[in-house]
Structure formats: C-alpha cells, structure tokens
Amino acid sequence: MVEFHIQPDGEIPASTQLYNQIRFAIASRQFPPGHRLPSTRALAMQTGLHRNTISKVYRMLEDDGIVDAKAGAGIFVKSQGDEGSTKGNLSPVLAKHPQSYKLVQKSLDD
DSSP, rough: OOOOOOOSSSSSHHHHHHHHHHHHHTTTTTTTTTTTTTHHHHHHHHOOOOOOOOOOHHHHHHHSEEEEEEEETEEEOOSOOOOOOOOOGHHHHHOOOHHHHHHHHHHHHO
C-alpha cells in the first residue's frame, strides 16, 4: 500500500497535499489504471484526516477525470488514454518539474 504523509501544520492545505500525492501515485504507476483506491475509512485511518476531506479529494480527482466512482464498488483509476500525452493530466507538482516526471517514468519502465 502506498503511504501518504500529510503535514497538518504545513502551509499547503491537507486536502491539496493528499490530492497531489494521489496524483503522483497515479502518474508514477504506483496506482495503475483499474486500481481501486483505498476506502475513505482506510485512508482516514492512515492519514489522520477526516473522511469528508478524503471524499472531497476523491471528488476532485473524479472531476478532473482521473478516477471513476462506481457505486458500491469504490473509486478506480481511469485509463489516461495515450500515455505519451499526459501533460494535461499531471499534478501541479509534476507539471512544474517535468524532468522529475520523466525520471520517475524511466525508472518504472526499467
């Protein structure tokens, strides 16, 4: 299981931290297409965040077309189509550091 680390006293809101970390896990293929994301309860226990905060992050990911919510089944990572054209689907952190994205992709492909 991917470990998410939230800094509650940081300048970046906890929901944004979690959103960026999930986006990174998806972009780096730690969560490949079709992967079921942890339940809000499991993620709340891991991160210490409220389940409503995690639900908000999952809604943001769904609104961005990154995940698909299936009633009664969970939240699943969507296929991002042509993996060569991921620029529009990068998290803000990866978008600012495209070389890091390329290094992560290369290391995962090796």
